[in-house]
Amino acid sequence: MISCWSLHLLILCALRGLVHVIWSSYSHMLFLNRNRTILQQGVDFNQIDLEWDWDNYLILEALVGSMACYVFPFLEDLPVWNVKGVIAAMILHVGVSEPLYYWVHRKFHEDHFLFTHYHSLHHSSPVPGPFTGGNATLLERLVLTVVIGIPVLGASIMGYGSASLVYGYVLTFDFLRCLGHCNVEVVPDEIFQRLPLLRYLIFTPTYHSLHHTDKNTNFCLFMPLFDALGNTLHPNSWQLHKRLSSGSGSNCRVPDFVFLAHIVDVSSCMHIQFYLRSFASLPYRTRFFLLPSWPFALLVLLAMWVWSKTFLVSFYYLRDRLHQTWVVPRCGFMYFIPYATEGINKQIEEAILRADRIGVKVISLAALNKNESLNGGGKLFVDKHPKLKVRVVHGNTLTAAVILHEIPQHVDEVFLTGATSKLGRAIALYLCRKKVRVLMLTLSTDRFHKIQREAPAEYQSYLVQVTKYQAAQHCKTWIVGKWISPREQSWAPRGTHFHQFVVPPILSFRRDCTYGDLAAMRLPQDVKGLGSCEYTMERGVVHACHAGGVVHSLEGWSHHEVGAIDVDRIDLVWEAALKHGLRPVSLK
Structure with a gap:
């Protein structure tokens, strides 16, 4: 018996919201359904914001x-089940709700x-989605409330409600x-081949998507029969x-560019x-509502490790070129476990070979996927x-360029940690040519001298080896390429700015100092279909290594960018990025 109508309405609202969320999740599982996606266009930020309050209708209804x-008190005393009510509701739906909706919907268009x-x-939503169905004006929602209510209330008035x-x-x-509205075709055509009349009794995602592209057709609620009659x-x-x-993939485009990302931790994998x-x-940050989902996310992550396949999570168009993000299902900590190296490299290699097979032009490796100790920066x-x-x-040439162009021109001395890494070496060699004194923190004299010998003879004196953080206690420009603790940060003088290219970023411990973000660039304004933020980055901002791959693709360069950074190309890549409309994050 329904003894508490308000409680049941609350439960029903929660279940209705869950239905929409599950459908939305499925429609965005590009690694499962990209071959059957109807409109090949991503849901962008504008559409997401437009549909942000899609669930208002749940409150209304x-x-x-x-x-x-209150109007019909007998609703408080309905039985749990009544088969006659199901039959009555079906008759009322087909005989009243369907034609009423068809007529009103057509009137709204005409x-x-x-x-x-x-x-x-x-x-106004360019790409239909499950939340699009709930995004409507008050008048429309009232009409739909009537359409939904007729079969339920009618059967109850007849005494058959439950x-x-x-x-x-x-x-x-x-x-x-x-x-x-899901934008993915899930109804197999074989059903209609065997039962031709069924296509008039139940619509499909393709059928309804045609209404959004040609607004003078396909007005029905769920039954195309009324469109045929009208x-x-x-x-x-x-x-x-x-x-x-058929899911043959004939509706899909081969991406020009792929960014091969990786998971940072269990919490961020839900972003x-x-x-x-x-x-x-x-932009990603830890939120309380993630905590209940954490165990489930861990199980999914473990399943993906067992499955050991890269998967497609997002895409966007730039200059009519398709850019996709594939993800290696490995958490950040695994990259630092020696026995995991072979397995991770195997997954990255399979992703590269897959991209090669399908005709991708450029594949860019994210942060840890190009770790020097892992695979030599992709070499x-x-x-x-x-x-x-x-x-x-590997995109590190543009990463170096972004970091270098953040340093004010008047700076004549910097302190560099991670000085013998790929990026550290390139930054040191570039700055010494600009007559900037570089304090290179390293315990390896051999590696320091190897880098120093790469610099022109007249600039080698600008590279100085230091072995302790105390050596930088008077230097206000720190470039951090290796994670440093709050204690190590304490050697920096008041007013120091910490530039960084370390993953994960260092803790903002000093209130009397400033901290830069990881190297990133803002994509051009003409990007289409971008609807997700890249980790902690703002909307439309990507990591510099991602942007470096984008520039490589747009320029049509035919060389691999792996291994050591070519210092002579830093300015060339920077100018190419600006030419194509990419901008430093500091420029809005």
């Missing part, structure tokens, strides 16, 4: 349901005033609305569905669109596969 309880003021909001009917009908209604059936409905449902689209659209793969057509890029 809960209020209407609560008022219905009347210019109604469409402009009450229905254009729903169609708790199962209320839950079942409303959740099925939302399920089908999400199905129609002569508003899109002529390409069945052919397009047959092609997309992806197929977990929570709204969360992924904001291991290029040496092993000399006939690669895909260009392997």
Whole structure:
């Protein structure tokens, strides 16, 4: 028995929201459904913000349901199950709700005033998604509330109502609305081949997507029969569905560029669109609502380790070129475990070979995927596969350029940790040519002298080896390439600025000092389909190594960028990035 109507409305609202979230997660699982995606365009930040309050209708319909309880007191005393109520609701749905919705929906389109003021909001989302179904004006939602209420209330008035009917009908209604808006074809064409009449009784995501591209067709709620009777059936409905449902991949584009990222930790692995689209659209930070999901995320992560495949998580278009982000399912700490090296390199190698097979032009390696001790900045793969057509890029040349251009021109001395790393070496050699004194923190005299000998003879004196942090107690410009503790930071004088290229970033311990972010660049304004933030970066900002791969692709360079950084190319890559519209984060 329904003894507490308000409690049931609350439970129903939670379940309805969960239906939408699960459908949204599935529609963004590009590694599963990219071959059956209908509109090949990403959901961007503008659409996410537009649909941010998609769940307002749940509150509205809960209020209407609560008022219905007072108007019809018998709703408080419904049985758990009544099979006659299911039959009555189906008859009322087909006979009343479907034609009513078809007529009202068509009227919203044919009347210019109604469409402009009450229905254009729903169609302002360029890519249909489960949340698009809930994004509508008050008048539309009231109409849908009536459409949903007729079968449930009608069956109850007849004396056939039940708790199962209320839950079942409303959740099925939302399920089908999400199905129609999911932008992924999930209904197999074989069903329609065997039962041709069925295509008039249930719509498909392809069928409804045609309504969003051609607004004068396919007005039905769930049954194309009414479009056929009203002569508003899109002529390409069945052919397009047959092609997309095959999942052959003929609807997909080969990306020009792939950024091969990796997971940082269990919490950050949830910062992806197929977990929570709204969360992924904001810079990452730990939030309380992640805690309940942590055990489940860990299990999924373990499953991905067993599966050991890279997977596609996001994409965007730049200058009509497709850029994708693939992820290696390995947490950051695993990169520092010696026995894991072989397995990680195998996964990276498989991703590179896969990119080569499908025709990707450039693949860029993120942070730890190009670790010097892991694979020599990608050189291991290029040496092993000399006939690669895909260009392997570590992107560190642009990373170095970003760091170097953040240093004020008046600086004549810097303190550099991680001085003998790939980036540290390039930064030191570049700065000494500018007559900047570089205090290189390293205990290895041999490695220091090796780098010093690479500098022109007249600039070698600007490179100075130091072995203790105390040597920098009067230097206010620190470039951090190796993680330093708060105690080590304490040697920096008041007013020091910490530039950094270390993963993870150092702790902001000193309040009398300033801390720079990891090297990053802002993508051009003409990027399309970008709807997720790259880890802690702001919207539209990517790590410099990611941007370096983008520039490599846009320039059409045919060389691999692996191993040691070519210092002579730092300014060249920087100018190329600016030419293509990429900007330092400091420039809004």
